[in-house]
Amino acid sequence: MATTEIPARSQAAAPARAPRKRGKSDLATALVFITPAVVGFIVFYLVPTIRGLYLSFTNYNLFGSPVWIGLTNYIKIVQDKLFWNAMAVTGEYVVLNIAFQTVFALGLALLMYHVAKSTIVRGVLLLPYLVANVIVALLWFWMLDYQIGIVNQVIEWLGLPRVAFFGSGTWAIPTIAFINVWRHMGYTALLLFAGLQAIPRNVYEVAALDGAGAWKTFWKITMPLLRPVMVLVLVVTVIGSFQIFDTVAVTTNGGPVNASRVIQLYIYQKAFTEQDFGYASALSVILFAILGVVAFLQMKFLRGNESELG
Amino acid sequence: MTTTQRLDAAPAGAANGGTRRRPSTDRRPRRPVGWGRIGAWAVLALAILVTVVPFLWMIRTALSSNHSLAANSASLLPADFSWGAFKRVFGMQSPEEALAQGGSGAAINFWLYLRNSFIVSTMVTVAQVFFSALAAYAFARLQWPGRDKVFSLFLATLLVPPIFTALPNFLLIKNLGLLNTFLGIALPTMLMTPFAIFFLRQFFLGMSREMEEAAKLDGASHLRIFFQIVAPNAVGPIATLSLLTFIAAWNDYFWPLLVGQEDKVRVLTVGLSVFKSQSPQGAPDWSGLMAATLVAALPILILFLAFGKKVVNSIGFSGIK
Numbered sequence: 222m223a224t225t226e227i228p229a230r231s232q233a234a235a236p237a238r239a240p241r242k243r244g245k246s247d248l249a250t251a252l253v254f255i256t257p258a259v260v261g262f263i264v265f266y267l268v269p270t271i272r273g274l275y276l277s278f279t280n281y282n283l284f285g286s287p288v289w290i291g292l293t294n295y296i297k298i299v300q301d302k303l304f305w306n307a308m309a310v311t312g313e314y315v316v317l318n319i320a321f322q323t324v325f326a327l328g329l330a331l332l333m334y335h336v337a338k339s340t341i342v343r344g345v346l347l348l349p350y351l352v353a354n355v356i357v358a359l360l361w362f363w364m365l366d367y368q369i370g371i372v373n374q375v376i377e378w379l380g381l382p383r384v385a386f387f388g389s390g391t392w393a394i395p396t397i398a399f400i401n402v403w404r405h406m407g408y409t410a411l412l413l414f415a416g417l418q419a420i421p422r423n424v425y426e427v428a429a430l431d432g433a434g435a436w437k438t439f440w441k442i443t444m445p446l447l448r449p450v451m452v453l454v455l456v457v458t459v460i461g462s463f464q465i466f467d468t469v470a471v472t473t474n475g476g477p478v479n480a481s482r483v484i485q486l487y488i489y490q491k492a493f494t495e496q497d498f499g500y501a502s503a504l505s506v507i508l509f510a511i512l513g514v515v516a517f518l519q520m521k522f523l524r525g526n527e528s529e530l531g
Numbered sequence: 532m533t534t535t536q537r538l539d540a541a542p543a544g545a546a547n548g549g550t551r552r553r554p555s556t557d558r559r560p561r562r563p564v565g566w567g568r569i570g571a572w573a574v575l576a577l578a579i580l581v582t583v584v585p586f587l588w589m590i591r592t593a594l595s596s597n598h599s600l601a602a603n604s605a606s607l608l609p610a611d612f613s614w615g616a617f618k619r620v621f622g623m624q625s626p627e628e629a630l631a632q633g634g635s636g637a638a639i640n641f642w643l644y645l646r647n648s649f650i651v652s653t654m655v656t657v658a659q660v661f662f663s664a665l666a667a668y669a670f671a672r673l674q675w676p677g678r679d680k681v682f683s684l685f686l687a688t689l690l691v692p693p694i695f696t697a698l699p700n701f702l703l704i705k706n707l708g709l710l711n712t713f714l715g716i717a718l719p720t721m722l723m724t725p726f727a728i729f730f731l732r733q734f735f736l737g738m739s740r741e742m743e744e745a746a747k748l749d750g751a752s753h754l755r756i757f758f759q760i761v762a763p764n765a766v767g768p769i770a771t772l773s774l775l776t777f778i779a780a781w782n783d784y785f786w787p788l789l790v791g792q793e794d795k796v797r798v799l800t801v802g803l804s805v806f807k808s809q810s811p812q813g814a815p816d817w818s819g820l821m822a823a824t825l826v827a828a829l830p831i832l833i834l835f836l837a838f839g840k841k842v843v844n845s846i847g848f849s850g851i852k
Contacts, residue, residue: 246674246675246676247669247673247674247675247753248675248676250669250673250752250753250754251669251673251675251678253665253754254665254666254668254669254673254753254757255665255666255669255670255681257662257665257666257722257723258662258663258665258666258685258722258723258728259666259681260722261662261719261721261722261723262684262685262688262722262723264703264722265696265700265703265718265719265720265722266688266691266696267688268699268703269695269696269698269699269700269703270688270691270695270696270699272699272702273695273696273698273699276698276699283702283705328574329575329578332571332574332575332578335571336568336571336572336575337572337575340839340840340843340844342575342579343843344835344839344840344842344843345579345582345583346578346579346582347839347842347843347846348582348583348586348832348835349582349585351778351782351831351832351835351842352782352828352831352832353781353782353783353784353799353800353827353828353831354782354784354800355782355784355800355803355804355827356800356803356824356827356828359803359807359820359821359824360585360586360588360589360821360824361585362807363588363592363817363820363821364585364588366815366817368601369600369601369604369817370604371588371604371605374604374605375605378605403581403582403585406578407582408846411843411846412846415846435567460690460692463692464692464693464694466694466784466785467784467785467800470784470788470804471803471804471807485694488694488698489694489785492698492701493789498698498702501698502698502699505692505694505695505698506695508692508694508695509691509692509695512690512692513690516690
């Protein structure tokens with residue numbers, strides 16, 4: 222509605238605006254506008270980041286004050302078998318979660334794009350993502366129950382042996398990874414779908430004129446042009462995946478034994494069960510560093526910042 | 532940072548493009564219905580089924596009586612229909628009654644948790660969206676030295692994992708004496724999140740300047756321009772952001788787990804995990820648990836039914852969260 226009157230007005234307003242832009246600063250007003258956000262940023266992001274770094278070099282159990290111990294926490298971590306176990310478990314989770322999630326999401330995104338553009342279909346597929354992790358975890362905890370869960374009923378009906386999804390060391394992490402694939406699949410698909418929509422249609426038309434089939438079009442056109450979006454989605458989902466906590470905390474709580482004690486759960490337990498805040502801080506510095514390196518490598522090797530569309 | 536640039540390109544498209552792009556979709560030539568297309572629909576139908584069935588199973592279990600679940604584990608309808616699970620969840624059964632029906636007998640009151648979740652999520656949403664809108668306007672429209680540098684600094688915090696700031700923030704909330712208060716749970720996200728500022732800045736950048744310029748010539752202050760011209764014209768994106776913020780606050784588990792353990796401030800997600808851990812190990816109160824998850828999920832599902840289209844169309848790159 223408003224768009225129609227804009228062209229006429231912009232011509233009239235343009236000369237008046239030009240001189241005003243030069244040098245004139247709105248600093249006083251800007252201060253009023255950004256002060257709450259800046260306070261929030263400093264108090265809850267900037268200072269905690271510095272404080273977290275500092276705590277990682279201390280021994281601190283919540284009582285008294287932190288005692289500086291240099292690199293001791295880091296040296297202990299390197300020798301900590303549970304830490305390495307947590308890293309291995311988290312790594313397994315991330316690989317399983319990301320691999321399946323990305324493939325399923327890409328498939329769904331293509332279906333959304335080529336077959337069903339309906340918002341309702343997209344809305345339904347987004348549903349699991351809107352429901353809390355804790356809810357999703359409990360729902361699947363019930364459905365995958367060894368005794369009377371519906372999934373094991375179906376498995377038995379198919380003539381296969383029951384699976385202790387949460388109770389066996391081998392299955393715990395794949396099960397948790399699957400639950401989160403289920404939750405994030407539709408959301409990731411929507412992100413990729415938005416990327417597909419950004420690919421200009423004439424590229425496809427040219428390909429069709431050249432007689433390229435669906436398979437060739439997908440690999441030679443869709444994938445290369447989708448790459449920047451794909452990389453961004455991968456960076457975001459991988460970073461999120463490393464921080465798996467809720468699902469594990471309400472289902473296995475790290476068990477059986479240490480089979481699903483992922484890194485964030487380990488940090489939580491160190492800080493709040495053992496009250497070892499220094500050690501927990503050092504662990505989270507390491508997690509932070511790993512996430513930074515992983516994001517950097519993804520951007521570099523998948524060339525996420527370059528676009529074929531140029 | 533290359534991410535920043537990519538991020539920049541996005542939500543403007545998500546905010547405006549969603550509707551504007553639609554007409555062009557009809558130009559696409561329709562392909563004849565072949566086996567490929569039927570197969571594609573079948574896969575899509577399967578995906579929808581896999582998505583929806585667990586929710587139906589949640590409802591079915593919540594309406595069953597717990598003792599009958601084992602004997603009727605594969606029946607599609609509620610096993611021995613009963614509202615007992617909901618009564619248990621809302622603390623409307625006596626401990627003996629609850630025990631008899633398979634509950635733990637421990638006092639559990641989801642009315643309270645429901646109320647607490649509403650209080651916390653509303654506090655976070657109202658404050659965060661308001662303060663972030665102010666900041667976003669300053670980043671998008673006002674001229675001041677260091678503006679873009681401060682903005683990149685804000686954006687950089689998207690890369691800091693929440694666990695990293697959670698430990699020091701817990702200490703801060705503890706030192707402020709705000710453990711087990713609503714303010715303590717809400718405060719860290721009340722003043723800003725990088726995502727909220729980014730989302731609205733993107734929209735403000737794309738808005739036409741004409742009305743503002745006209746108001747400025749009439750001598751209106753920036754404060755007046757913001758409240759009387761910019762904000763009313765940004766109702767759509769502000770509503771979308773509010774919805775996303777509310778959902779995120781409602782679903783958060785880790786932070787309220789750290790600072791809101793006591794019953795009087797316990798939110799639904801934490802309440803659910805407590806309910807689960809209180810449930811008898813050998814024979815869990817499945818129907819009670821599913822009734823509780825349904826209660827926790829329902830407000831979000833209702834919001835989604837009412838405003839789902841906004842959420843669905845807002846997810847592009849802006850979905851970075």
